[in-house]
Amino acid sequence: VTFVFDFCLSGPMAAQLPWNEARFVELLGRMVQDCESTQNLPSQGFVAREEAVAKHVMEVLHPFSVSSGGVLQIDVHEYQGGRPNVVVRYPGATDKVVSFVGMHFDVVPADPGSWEFDPFTLERDGDQLKGRGTTGCLGNVAILANFMAALAEAKPALQRSVVAVFVSNGEQASQPGVGLDMLLDRGVLDPVKNGPLYWMDGADLQPCVGTSAVASWTLEIEGKKFHSGFANNAINPIELAMDSLKSIQTFFYDTFKPLPDEEAYGFKCTSTMKPTQYLRGADSLDASRSLSAHVSWSYPEGSSVNVIPQTATVSGDVRVTPFHDIEAVQEALTKFVGELDVPALAGGHGTASKYELPQDNLKGKLKLVWGGSTGAGFAADLKGTAVTVMTEAVAQEMGAARLFSLTGSLPHVGKLRKAGYDVCGMGFGRMEYFHANNEQARVSDFAHGWKILCSTVTACDSK
Numbered sequence: 001v002t003f004v005f006d007f008c009l010s011g012p013m014a015a016q017l018p019w020n021e022a023r024f025v026e027l028l029g030r031m032v033q034d035c036e037s038t039q040n041l042p043s044q045g046f047v048a049r050e051e052a053v054a055k056h057v058m059e060v061l062h063p064f065s066v067s068s069g070g071v072l073q074i075d076v077h078e079y080q081g082g083r084p085n086v087v088v089r090y091p092g093a094t095d096k097v098v099s100f101v102g103m104h105f106d107v108v109p110a111d112p113g114s115w116e117f118d119p120f121t122l123e124r125d126g127d128q129l130k131g132r133g134t135t136g137c138l139g140n141v142a143i144l145a146n147f148m149a150a151l152a153e154a155k156p157a158l159q160r161s162v163v164a165v166f167v168s169n170g171e172q173a174s175q176p177g178v179g180l181d182m183l184l185d186r187g188v189l190d191p192v193k194n195g196p197l198y199w200m201d202g203a204d205l206q207p208c209v210g211t212s213a214v215a216s217w218t219l220e221i222e223g224k225k226f227h228s229g230f231a232n233n234a235i236n237p238i239e240l241a242m243d244s245l246k247s248i249q250t251f252f253y254d255t256f257k258p259l260p261d262e263e264a265y266g267f268k269c270t271s272t273m274k275p276t277q278y279l280r281g282a283d284s285l286d287a288s289r290s291l292s293a294h295v296s297w298s299y300p301e302g303s304s305v306n307v308i309p310q311t312a313t314v315s316g317d318v319r320v321t322p323f324h325d326i327e328a329v330q331e332a333l334t335k336f337v338g339e340l341d342v343p344a345l346a347g348g349h350g351t352a353s354k355y356e357l358p359q360d361n362l363k364g365k366l367k368l369v370w371g372g373s374t375g376a377g378f379a380a381d382l383k384g385t386a387v388t389v390m391t392e393a394v395a396q397e398m399g400a401a402r403l404f405s406l407t408g409s410l411p412h413v414g415k416l417r418k419a420g421y422d423v424c425g426m427g428f429g430r431m432e433y434f435h436a437n438n439e440q441a442r443v444s445d446f447a448h449g450w451k452i453l454c455s456t457v458t459a460c461d462s463k
Contacts, residue, residue, distance in 0.1 A: 048105075087163065199425045213414065
């Protein structure tokens with residue numbers, strides 16, 4: 001959905017907050033240099049210590065804090081050592097608020113050997129800024145830190161308070177006890193409910209108005225192990241995996257079809273249920289669970305290619321647009337798998353292949369096991385203040401605004417929306433480099449972003 005506006009948002013904010021490119025690049029460079037310590041993927045040994053990056057934000061903001069004689073109210077909330085969350089408020093005359101939330105100090109890991117440049121040194125090449133976090137999400141951290149400092153310098157008289165919430169553990173939002181989940185649980189974010197909330201972990205300078213809910217699954221298949229020369233005496237769990245998954249996917253796509261709202265919200269991909277990993281065959285389901293998820297079909301150590309294995313395991317995810325209930329989807333799939341007529345699935349792999357051996361009183365077995373879930377997706381209120389103001393601000397600066405949604409997940413945004421917050425996503429990096437090798441962003445995009453921030457605050461303040 002594309003919007004074009006021919007009016008101009010005006011007010012004191014745009015004139016009073018000049019874009020300071022040098023200060024932005026300098027802060028971003030210091031954070032990129034230290035973000036090696038904030039790489040966040042515990043399953044691979046990367047445990048973030050976000051204080052390494054947060055200290056640079058505090059250095060920018062502290063001179064304008066109340067404790068230093070300035071106007072910024074700065075509160076640090078730390079629920080695990082070395083992993084701070086920083087809430088910064090520029091006070092307005094009323095209890096109304098406009099907030100920018102979700103700028104996170106942590107980054108996804110980067111392997112220097114697979115990059116064309118050092119991921120932990122900011123490199124500028126004309127308009128390009130290259131380094132880990134430039135798009136996700138240190139660029140957004142840097143611009144919001146400087147925006148709050150510029151507000152404190154200019155001291156415009158606002159009706160609404162402007163609040164920025166910088167968080168730890170943004171890359172592992174499903175792991176509780178560190179970041180935004182704690183701020184929500186402890187009521188720290190309650191005051192920002194009184195106004196539009198902009199989730200600043202996006203990219204491409206366009207309003208993000210929807211994301212999906214995600215749930216991971218594992219399909220455990222048990223057959224009968226036998227020599228492959230006597231396939232008629234075996235139940236091949238790999239073939240059963242293929243046939244059962246086809247049946248499960250057919251049920252899913254017949255039941256959870258695309259819905260009309262998906263087009264209005266700009267979803268390019270509808271709900272999906274698909275495999276993403278397949279595990280080795282093994283002699284028991286317990287053994288298969290302990291094996292690597294990132295291998296092709298193979299057999300346990302010491303086994304032969306001439307042996308049909310006892311088990312197989314396939315894993316994947318379900319991603320549904322926010323107009324479907326993820327828990328209802330999970331319940332429906334579990335029920336469907338539990339009621340599948342397994343022997344009737346045979347027939348596509350030759351006459352020797354079967355999923356029931358009457359002489360052994362044995363049938364193939366299927367079990368669908370659910371892993372982690374992100375909870376609800378989010379669908380913004382398209383007529384709410386957050387979306388309408390941001391849409392107007394983007395259109396003014398960029399010539400047109402294009403609402404978009406994606407089937408990635410933002411777990412905390414779903415929680416915020418469910419709790420009644422007026423949410424819209426935004427960000428100024430480049431989506432094509434999100435979490436990618438050779439990550440980069442454009443200085444000019446952040447310059448546009450600065451004007452969008454000024455226009456957004458100005459327009460919100462007049463409402």
